Amino acid sequence: MNKLFQTKHHLWLELVFASFAIKDEAIKSRLYDFSQINFRHMKWIANETLLKGKDYNYDRDMMLYKQESVFTILQNLQNRFQDAMQSYGDDTLAGRMRTDDEYLLTYIEELLEDKSNDAPITAFNMERKYKNKNLAQEQIDALTLFLFEESYKEYELILIYAYMQARTDNLMQYNVFQDLIDESHFHLKSFGNMMAELGILALPRELHERTYMIDDLEKFIKDGIAEEEAAKEMCKELSSAIKDEELSKFFDFINYQESYHIALMEKLL
Amino acid sequence: MLEELKNVKMPEGLNPEVLAHLMQPQNYGKLEDANGIGVALDEKTNEYVIFYLKLDSDKIEDIKFATNGCQDTVVIGSMFSDMIKGEKLLFAQKAIEKIIEKLGRLSAQQEVCAAIVFASYNAALQNFENIQNGADEELHMVKMKESCEVEEKKEDE
Incomplete structure (x- = not known):
C-alpha cells in the first residue's frame, strides 16, 4: 500500500x-x-x-x-x-x-x-518578471525568496496535517486539521501560480520523516504558531516593501489569513 | 554552474547559482546505504539538518542531506554537498571556507544556517568514526548552541 x-x-x-x-x-x-x-x-x-x-x-x-x-x-x-x-x-x-x-x-x-x-x-524560464509590473530588483529578490520559503512551508503543512489527521480519533482535532489543510492548499496554489508567472516554478523539496513524525503535538503546535507569526511578519514586510497596490493587497490578505491559522492552531492546545 | 544556466541573464541580486540551488537542491533526500549519519538540532526552533555520508576510507563516495529549515540552510547544504561529493575528507574541510566565500557577506541568521549545516556534516563524520570504533550508534546528534531565533533578536537590539 x-x-x-x-x-x-x-x-x-x-x-x-x-x-x-x-x-x-x-x-x-x-x-x-x-x-x-x-x-x-x-x-x-x-x-x-x-x-x-x-x-x-x-x-x-x-x-x-x-x-x-x-x-x-x-x-x-x-x-x-x-x-x-x-x-x-x-x-x-x-x-x-x-x-x-x-x-x-x-x-x-x-x-x-x-x-x-x-x-x-514560461514557468521555468527564470526570467523573474511579474506580469507587466515594474518592480525593483530588490523587490523581485524579496518576492522570490518569500515564494520559495512559503511554497515549501505550505506543502510541508499540508502533508504534516494530513499525517496527523489520519491518526486522530478526536473530531475537533480532525476538523481543525482539515481547515488547516484546505487553507494551505489555497496558499500553495496562490504561491505556485506566482512562481510560474515569475518563471521560477519548482517542486517543493521532499519531507524527511523527522519532519512529519511528530511525537509531541503540543510542542509542534507551539512551534507552528511561532512559524505562522514569522510568516505574518514576512507578509507585512513584503507588503510594505513592494510598492505595488495589487501585490500589497494580496500579501495583506495572506497576512490576515495567517492570523486565523494561529487561532485554529490554538484550539489544538 | 549548471549547464542550463550558462545563457541565463540574471540581474544583480540573487545570483543564478543560488537560484538554481533554490529551484532544485542537489543531493537532497536520504541515503539508504550510508555509513555515517549526523543530525544537528536547534532545540529552540526544532530546526534540524541531517547528513548521510557513504565513505570509502577518506573519500566521500556519496552524500545526501535533508532539513526542515529555511531556504538559506537548503542552499548552503546543496552547495556544500555538491562541492564535496566524490572528494577526499581533507578537501571537504577546506570547502567550508570556499562556500562562505561563494555566498559573500552573510547575515547573523545566515551564519547560524551555515553553522547547522556544517555541524550536521561533522556529526555524520563522528558517527562514522564511532561505528569504526565499535559503537552501536544509529546516528550522531549534536545540539546547536546558537539559534536562528536568538540571532534575530540580537540583530534587533
Missing part, C-alpha cells in the same frame, strides 16, 4: 504543478480540480493503509521536468497516469480511482486533439 500511496503522492504533485505551469485559465482550473481529487485518493489510501495495521511515508522519487509546451505537459501526465493505473488493484477504492483517472485521461485526449490548446510554457 505504501507504494500505491507514493504513486498517488507523485500524481497529485504532477497535476498541481501542471496546473500552475499552464496559463490557460480553463485548463489550469480543470487540472487543479483533478489534483484535489487525487489528493483525496491519497487520503483514502492512507486511511485504508492504517486500518490494515500498515504504514506509509512521504518518500518521493520524482523530478519536475521543465517542459516547454502545454502539450508536452499533457502528454507527460497521460503517460504517468496510464502507468500508475496498472497498479491500482481491484477493490472499491481502486475502482473509484480508476474511473476518476480515466475521466481525466479523456479530458487530456480532448485537449490534445485541438492544436489551439498548445502554447509555450
Whole structure:
C-alpha cells in the first residue's frame, strides 16, 4: 500500500504543478480540480493503509521536468497516469480511482486533439518578471525568496496535517486539521501560480520523516504558531516593501489569513 | 554552474547559482546505504539538518542531506554537498571556507544556517568514526548552541 500511496503522492504533485505551469485559465482550473481529487485518493489510501495495521511515508522519487509546451505537459501526465493505473488493484477504492483517472485521461485526449490548446510554457524560464509590473530588483529578490520559503512551508503543512489527521480519533482535532489543510492548499496554489508567472516554478523539496513524525503535538503546535507569526511578519514586510497596490493587497490578505491559522492552531492546545 | 544556466541573464541580486540551488537542491533526500549519519538540532526552533555520508576510507563516495529549515540552510547544504561529493575528507574541510566565500557577506541568521549545516556534516563524520570504533550508534546528534531565533533578536537590539 505504501507504494500505491507514493504513486498517488507523485500524481497529485504532477497535476498541481501542471496546473500552475499552464496559463490557460480553463485548463489550469480543470487540472487543479483533478489534483484535489487525487489528493483525496491519497487520503483514502492512507486511511485504508492504517486500518490494515500498515504504514506509509512521504518518500518521493520524482523530478519536475521543465517542459516547454502545454502539450508536452499533457502528454507527460497521460503517460504517468496510464502507468500508475496498472497498479491500482481491484477493490472499491481502486475502482473509484480508476474511473476518476480515466475521466481525466479523456479530458487530456480532448485537449490534445485541438492544436489551439498548445502554447509555450514560461514557468521555468527564470526570467523573474511579474506580469507587466515594474518592480525593483530588490523587490523581485524579496518576492522570490518569500515564494520559495512559503511554497515549501505550505506543502510541508499540508502533508504534516494530513499525517496527523489520519491518526486522530478526536473530531475537533480532525476538523481543525482539515481547515488547516484546505487553507494551505489555497496558499500553495496562490504561491505556485506566482512562481510560474515569475518563471521560477519548482517542486517543493521532499519531507524527511523527522519532519512529519511528530511525537509531541503540543510542542509542534507551539512551534507552528511561532512559524505562522514569522510568516505574518514576512507578509507585512513584503507588503510594505513592494510598492505595488495589487501585490500589497494580496500579501495583506495572506497576512490576515495567517492570523486565523494561529487561532485554529490554538484550539489544538 | 549548471549547464542550463550558462545563457541565463540574471540581474544583480540573487545570483543564478543560488537560484538554481533554490529551484532544485542537489543531493537532497536520504541515503539508504550510508555509513555515517549526523543530525544537528536547534532545540529552540526544532530546526534540524541531517547528513548521510557513504565513505570509502577518506573519500566521500556519496552524500545526501535533508532539513526542515529555511531556504538559506537548503542552499548552503546543496552547495556544500555538491562541492564535496566524490572528494577526499581533507578537501571537504577546506570547502567550508570556499562556500562562505561563494555566498559573500552573510547575515547573523545566515551564519547560524551555515553553522547547522556544517555541524550536521561533522556529526555524520563522528558517527562514522564511532561505528569504526565499535559503537552501536544509529546516528550522531549534536545540539546547536546558537539559534536562528536568538540571532534575530540580537540583530534587533
